[in-house]
Amino acid sequence: MSSDQTTETSAPDYRGTVFLPKTEFPMRAGLPAREPEWLARWEKIGIYDRLREKAAREGNRAPFTLHDGPPYANGHLHIGHALNKILKDFITRSQQMMGRDARYVPGWDCHGLPIEWKIEEQYRAKGLDKDEVDVVAFRRECRAFADKWVDIQREEFQRLGVYGNWADPYLTMNYHAEAVIAEEFMKFLMNGTLYQGSKPVMWSPVEKTALAEAEVEYHDHTSHTIWVRFRVRRGGNAPMPTEDPVEYDDADQALLADQLHQAAVVIWTTTPWTIPQNRAVSFHPSIAYGLYRVDAVEEKSTATEGELLLMADALAQSVMDQAKVSGFTRTRDVGATELEGLTLAHPYAGVEGANGEWDFDVPCLPGDHVTDEAGTGFVHTAPSHGDDDYQMGLKFGLPMTYNVEPDGTYRKDLPLFGGEAIIEADGKDGPANVSNIKQLAWAGALLAKGKIKHSYPHSWRSKAPLIYRNTPQWFAAIDHKLDDGMGEYGDTIRARALTSIEELVTFTPEKGKNRLHSMIENRPDWVLSRQRAWGVPLTCFVKKGAKPTDDDFLLRNAEVNARISAAFETEGADVWYQDGFKEKVLSGLVNPDDYEQVFDVLDVWFDSGSTHAFVLRDRADGTEDGIADVYLEGTDQHRGWFHSSLLQACATKGRAPYRNVVTHGFTLDEKGMKMSKSLGNTIVPEEVIKQYGADILRLWVAQTDFTEDQRIGPEILKGVADSYRRLRNTLRFMLGNLDGFSEAERVAPAEMPELERWVLHRLAQLDTEVRKGYDAFDFQGVFQQLFNFCTVDLSAFYFDIRKDVLYCDAEDSLRRRAARTVLDLLFHRLTTWLAPILVFTMEDVWLSRFPGDDASVHLEDIPETPADWADAELAAKWDGIRRARRVVTAALEVQRTAKVIGASLEAAPVVHVEEAELLAALKSVAFEDVCITSDISLTADPAPQEAFRLPELPGIAVVFEKADGEKCERCWKILPDVGNHAHPGTCKRCDAALD
Incomplete structure (x- = not known):
């Protein structure tokens, strides 16, 4: 048959004879609209309960329990909640699908300040006083508030695709829970x-x-800072230093002691309001201290020429700078023994109006907490208002004070300052600090003052500054x-x-x-x-x-x-x-x-x-020993729930209530900044779901390293959506080419071509890695491996190569049946491997192939993968083949870019291979099919200079040649035999397929 008889106009239309993919699985996911339908379906068929029934029926599933750290029932979910619950869902679903009985009982914290504070805010808005309301009535309002938010949050958590025993969660305010607590x-x-x-x-x-450490957060705060004189009353008559070579007579000794008695110890503090509660001054025995004489002062200095001040040598210059002292002299050392013998006067001793409140001795005491890194080397010690101070009080029997009331005001009968607030009801600084500074100045005790911006404790609920009390x-x-x-x-x-x-x-x-x-x-x-x-x-x-x-x-x-x-x-x-x-x-x-x-x-x-007792121990869906397999929360819970659960259980069980502690970081915006409503950089789960669907949010979680802080924002979500589309296209191709697959087509692995056996090898590898990754909570690693497999190994390699076979081979050809068998094996593994992550999409994929009123991928287990699928020798061979293919495809891309060819099937390149083993490997397979060319020549001959090479893959070179022959109107290969068969315009393979 001549070439003019095989033109497009004379050849029949063979499009109907090609086995093109056929599926109703849509290209566009439409997740925001379709996900609620799957949620309703899962609720209707009772997925979670059916899994429990399945476990009971099989009787051999090892139990696995992730115990839920309870969020507060007091507001809509933020992105941190979504991250947390999705991670938990990854764990329970993956463990379930790996053959365990993975139970998940969600729970809520219902008591405490976060909820009580919300009710108080409502009271304040109405002008009501909480303290005037019957306590039981108030508690009932708190209970009703928590109940409302439990229902709201439950729905929001379920919308994320999280499954669990939502019908019977645990609440810390349930009667049984309260009894057990x-x-x-x-x-x-x-x-x-x-x-x-x-x-x-x-x-x-x-x-x-009072607040627990876990209820405290630190923010920058500007505090008053003061340097205060504590005048020496008596003591300090210790011998002079023996290392001093000068001989002192009794008169000298008396003179030096008298100098000390005229001096003042200088302290530094950022809490002037604690001065009325001072009961000692602490020093460190190993710090070098000196007695300093003021020789000259600047204008507005509160220091006086000739006065003697005691301070640490390392800090003397900074203190004098603050006090605007322009000249000073260090007169002598002051050792620890002398310091411990000193008795000081309180700065308010003898002050008019003080009524003798502070006319007591203030001892100078050694303390290990004192440093010479900041301040003066002496620490003002108020045992009622700091832990170090309190420990000093215990050690030396210092009296405790009760000057500060619960609302942060001084007791009303405290001289000079009675009733003044340290922190006002609105969280702002009260007058107490300024009043103390003024009083110290009037008493002649204020050496210097200033302000400092530093990290300071605040309540995580009211955001107001805290005090030690x-x-x-x-x-x-x-x-x-x-x-x-x-x-x-x-x-x-x-x-x-x-x-x-x-x-x-x-x-x-x-x-x-x-x-x-x-x-x-x-x-x-x-x-x-x-x-x-x-x-x-x-x-x-x-x-x-x-x-x-x-x-x-x-x-x-x-x-x-x-x-x-x-x-x-x-x-x-x-x-x-x-x-x-x-x-x-x-x-x-x-x-x-x-x-x-x-x-x-x-x-x-x-x-x-205590939740381990009334959830893990007491519930039928708890654990036999009251110990959870996993506790998972944010890194802040090392001082929160992980911490309190550990202490509580060690007191009542004798050990930790968990076997694994998994920690995730915080969620930041795209620039790495903390999310804040005032900055307008918050990402609300509900908005992400409305735009993209919950699976995109779940995919974002899977793509992040949750053990560190994660970033999220519009651009990041766009990237996640793009990854999703690429993955969805892979799944859609697989579904389309499985249309009509039956068991009669199945090919045993031993009968499959090498390329299919290589895919089985990759499945065996991945099965091991996926299971290992899920067990190690490495969801990022699991998804990265599966995504790379789908996009690189499958879409860009195996599917690309096998399209021709799937579309154009005879329906019953071994190659086509083997390829479809592999697609079936891929389907069952990919859907179950990915189901814990993409819960909605994998359900869509599964039901597209296996529809049914009670069908669901989430009722399936990850199938066991035969170990003998692994073939390291074959894998090594195909690694070489893929390297050679990279060089060929790169060479063809040069020609395509230059518009020499439009498609790779127009090429029949010559490939020069230096390595004999690789050349043999390439000759043992249909390398032209692997490269998607119509023909290919393989040779060990030296490559000409102009041949195409990739520097990173030496020993392989490609000389471009165009394919010889005509284009087959069915498979589009260009071959010499086209037009010489019964079916016009076909090649030998297509002619036989049409027969």
Whole structure:
């Protein structure tokens, strides 16, 4: 047949004979509109419950429990919530699909300041005073508020595609939960770790309560800073330094001692309001101190010429600069022995109007916390307002003060400053600091003043500054020796916690271990009490007239505890506040009139720290040993939920309540800045879902390294959406080419061509890596491997090559059946590998092939992949083939760009290969099909100079040649035999296929 007979006009239209992909799976996902349909479908068929039934039916699935750290039920979800819950969903779904019974019970924190504060805000808006409302009525309002937000947040979490036991979540305000929290607290009461102490704690004057460390955040704050003289009263008569070569007589000794008596010790502080509470001045014995004489001063200096000042040598210049002293002389050393012998006068001693309040001696005491890095080398010590100060007070018997009221004002009868606020009700600085500065200046004690911008503690709820304030609080003694029969990992809470961290818990990332260890190792006793209304009360009674140190101060009675627990179980914690409750639980056991009821509420971290008891231990869908496989939260929870759960469980279980602690970072904007409504850079999950769909948000989570801080923003989301489209196209190609696939077509691996067996090898590799990655919580690694496999190995290589076979080979050809068999194997693995991440899309893919009222990919397991699919020798061979293909395709791209050819099938290049083994490998396969050319020549001959080469792939060169022959009207290959067969315009392969 001549060439003019094979023109496009004379040849039949063979388009209907080509097996083009056929699928209803849409190119455009339409996720925002379609995802709610899948959610409704999953709810209808009860996916989560069916998985539990499946586990019960099979009976051999190992249980796996991720215990949910409870968010507060007090507002719409932010992007951090979405990240957290999606990560948890990745874990439970992947573990389930790897053959375990992975249960997930979502929960909420319902007590505590965040919710109580919202109700108070409503009260303030109405001009109401919370303290005038019946406490039970107030608590009911808090409960109703939490209930409302639980329902809202539950719906928002479900919209993210997160599955779990949403019908029966745990709430810390449920009656059983409140009863168990009280029971767990009473274990502290009974084991001797509970005590009442008076010590400084972080205090919010705005919220009128103590705060836990986890409720504190640090922000820049501008504080007043002052340098204050504490004049020497007496002492300091120590011998002169022996290393001094000068001989002193008695007169000299007396003169030097007299100099010291005329001096003033200089302190520096950023909290002028604490000066009235000063009870000592601390120094460090190893710091070099000197006595300095002021010789000359600048204008407006508060220093006087001739005065003597005591300070650390390393800081003398900076102090004099602040005091505007232009000339000074160091007169002599002052050693530690002399300093310890000094007695100072309080700056307000003898001040008019002070009424003798501060006419006491102020000792100079050695303290290890003092440094010469900033300040003066002397530390003003107020035991009621700082932990270091408090420890000094304990060590040296310094008196505690009670000058500051719960609202941050001085007690009304405090001379000079009575009733003045340190922090106002609106969180702004009160007049106390300025009043003290003025009083110090009037008393002649102010040497210098200034302001400093520094990191300062604030309440995470009200955002107001905090103070350290001495108050009677209830504490758990974490170093108390326990005799409770649970001493396998230590005999104190701290010892058990540290042993758990080192021996029982795996941390992801590993650095979380050191962080939590150092926090537990260095933390003080746990402050359990809060002066609030909404929470579980400290269910204990104290004996009237007894001191906290008395053995009978606390009522320890198991029958009383049982009555309390039973009442909470049936009526909730509100019953504690009902009139007559004390008499009800004490009568018949002890005289109710002998005891007072405690009305503080528990730190809400104790609530969430106790969840292992009423969720893991008590629920049917909990765990046999009350220990979770995983706790996952943000990095801030090393001082929050991870921390409190560890302390609480070590006191009541003897060990950590978790086996794995997984930590994620914070979510930042695209520039790496913290999100803030004021900056307008917040990303709201609801808005992302409306624009892109929840699967795009889930894919963003999978693409990030969650162990570090992550970034998100419009441009990042566009990139995620692009990755999604590329992945979706791969899946769509697979679906289209599986249309009509049946078991009769299946080809055994041993009968498959090498290319298909190479794909099986990659599946065996990936199956191992995916399972390993999911077990290690490396979702980024899992997705990156699968995405690269889909886009590089499949779309750009295997699918690209096999399109010709799938479309144009005879329907029953071995190559085509093998390719479709591989597509089927790919389908089952890719859909289940990716289902934990892209929950909606993989359901869409699955149902496109396997529709059914009860069908779902989420009811499937990841299929087992035969180990003998792995073939390292074959893989090495095909690595060489792919390298050679890269050179060929690059060479053809040069010709395509130059418009010499339009498609690679127009080419028949000559490939020069130096390496004999590679040349043999290329000759053993249809390399022209691999390169998608109509023909190809392979030779060991030296390549001509003009041949195309890639520098990174030496030993391979390509000389471009055009294909010889005519274009097959069915497969588009250009071959010499086209036009010589029964079917016009076809090649031999297509002619046979048409027959």
